[in-house]
Amino acid sequence: MVATNATPGIYDAALLRRQNLMGKSGPAALVKNFRVFSIAMFACIGGLLYGYNQGVFSGVLTMPSFQAHMGDYDSNRPQDQSRKGWLTSILELGAWFGTMLSGFMAEAASRKYGILIATGVFILGVVIQSTAISAGHNAILGGRFITGMGVGSLSMIVPMYNAEVAPPEVRGSLIALQQLAICFGIMVSFWIDYGTNYIGGTGAGQSEAAWLTPICLQLFPAVVLFAGILFMPFSPRWLVHHNREAEARKVLATLRGLPQDHELVELEFLEIKAQSLFEKRTVAEHWPHLRELTAWNTFKLQFVAIGSLFRTKAMFRRVVVATVTMFFQQWTGINAILYYAPTIFSSLGLTSNTVSLLATGVVGIVMFLATIPSVLYIDKLGRKPVLTIGAVGMAVCHIIIAVIIAKNDGRWQTHKGAGWAAVAMVWLFVFHFGYSWGPCAWIIVAEIWPLSNRPYGIALGASSNWMNNFIVGQVTPDMISGISYGTYLVFGILTFMGAGFVWFFVPETKRLTLEEMDVIFGSEGTAQADFERMEEINKEIGLETILRGAGTGGDGRLTPEEKREEITEKEAHLE
Known part of the structure; x- marks a missing residue:
């Protein structure tokens, strides 16, 4: 949802009203919504x-x-x-x-x-x-x-x-x-x-x-x-x-475990309808020849819309942030480790294939556990510091591995401690990736776009991720056999560059609205226009009418009591 201090309007009211009806987030909310939780787990x-x-x-x-x-x-x-x-x-x-x-x-x-x-x-x-x-x-x-x-x-x-x-x-x-x-x-x-x-x-x-x-x-x-x-x-x-609205309302009520005429179901249904109308009208305005919802037009729209991301300087800066962030995510060398871990461990002196596979198994455990705290605390810590610290940590691990290999390559049998030290650095590298560039790069790519461009911007970022993933997987064996410890120097230098890119070029995006994103990317008005269109649609479909009867002001603004509750909830969240 989108809201600004300058334009409180329907979004503020809808958000608070839905929060009052649905309760708080957290583990208890997962239990309360067990049906949806089970569906998501299965998917x-x-x-x-x-x-x-x-x-x-x-x-x-x-x-x-x-x-x-x-x-x-x-x-x-x-x-x-x-x-x-x-x-x-x-x-x-x-x-x-x-x-x-x-x-x-x-x-x-x-x-x-x-x-x-x-x-x-x-x-x-x-x-x-x-x-x-x-x-x-x-x-x-x-x-x-x-x-x-x-x-x-x-x-x-x-x-x-x-x-x-x-x-x-x-x-x-x-x-x-x-x-x-x-x-x-x-x-x-x-x-x-x-x-x-x-x-x-x-x-x-x-x-x-x-x-x-x-x-x-x-x-x-x-x-x-x-x-x-x-x-x-x-x-x-x-x-x-x-245009299958009756079926949508029925499915939504089943997912929430509520009757179809429940206020929460109605409120969420109207918000979904508003989003759909917003997308259709945006397409009709920007690409009128694609306004008809056919399979062929849907296919063409993906590529036409991605091309539109390169038309303005401000939007191109977003493209650079998304694609280059994904470039550096892959060139940290994480998938070189995941794809060739036993080969790498063998090159570090673990001569037994069984032992190298065992060391590889530890990589999986470390990465899984390291991801959990990032999921829990990323909104509190912010994107830039986590990405920067993670990149520096990974780069240092690469450099240390390179030094160990340069000094001990060919002498692993008599320097087994050095081999295990390099293995430990690989584990530490995976830990740094797990809490930082693993989840955070995807968060950045998902949240920097205006509402009308988000699906296509995310697709472009994902495309950069997979293409660089392919290149890393292709060249890693040649690098390991051809330049030995130089492989880790290359990954280390690129990862240091990734830290610099994030620190000096990528803005902090935690807790920013779409309008604030426009300001930091230099495209004031893009998200504001999106916001105004959405406000108009919300009034048109009757969302404002529902909120008027639900304790909000007649113009959709929050009452003083509700505003105090919202501030209290935000302060509790920050603590």
Whole structure:
């Protein structure tokens, strides 16, 4: 919701009235909204699949049976490092492609069926990978690309779905579940790799089931999601946007566990309707040839709208913040660690593949635990200090690892303590990423846009994330084999640059309204115009009338008693 001190109006009144009706946020609110919490948890299986795919292949690459089966993809031969990079990073190329199509798919087919389609694509990719036992490495390459298309779409549609079914008091927590599900998937994949590595022994006689099992296991949660999503509700927002208002009201009442004529249901329904009308009128004003809601126009709108982000200096600055932040997020080297952790640990002197897989499992645990405090406290601490401190911490870890390798490379057997010190630095690096650039980069990308440009701006930021993810996955094997400790120097220098970029170029965005975003990005009036259009729509559909009978002033402003309650609640939140 949007509100300013200069324009109190309907937004202030709607926000406070809904807060009074729905109660406070926190764990108790999740229990109160258990139906929605359960739906969001189930949808986050998509996040688990995303995280599992990010982590599982790192262990598979080092398994002797996989190396023997793939032949010219043997990870121990320097001439094959580029091919190994393709084998890993082609997932991200597919995810980039899937991300670009996910907005259209979610709008044309619905969020519900968008998840269904993306999960079906994911399952197809896994099935193709499982045929690699007879079809060879081309099946792995093709299967991972198709699987990537699925996880790329899921990474966009699942948070969108959760945000649209959630009541406002738990929306942030339910969206954050996606990040925790991703980290949980990474953690689980590392430990499954560690366990299946023992199938048939850990040497030359290792069974091919050792690497096929972790690949095939992801079919189980995918099939559960594919079947279960059929019984999930449609997004009320999608239903309203496609003129199915009676069905939307019914679904919304069911999600809230309230009768359809309840004031809270009516209030939220009208706010959803207002948002839908706002988007339709914005499209009609900016792109009148696309105003008709057809599948083809929806597809074209994604690209036309992204192009509009480059037309003004102020909007282009937002583009730079979003895309460069995602550039630096990937060039911290986090996915180099996730994709090649066992290989990296082996290069640091952990000669046993079993021990390197064990050290990799710790990476998953550290990253999962480090994400939790950021989800809880980021709105209190702010984005800039957390991102800056996290970047400096990661960069220092990279530099220390580079120094350790430069002094001890080739002498790990007699300097095992140095090897374990480097491993500890990798764990500390993952900790710094978990609380900072993991969640915070996505928060920045989501909140810097005016209301009318937000979906397309987020899509552009996500595109930068996946493309740089692909490049990092592609070049990391060549860097490790070619420049050794220089790999960590490169990541360290770039991460220091990321800290500087955030500190000097990215504005602090916590607790800012859209109008205040306009001021700091130098585009005064953009969000104000959006706000005025939304205010006009709210009056038109009768939201102001509801609020007049609910204890607010006749013009939609807060009464003195309500304003004091709002201030008290904000002060309690800040404490």
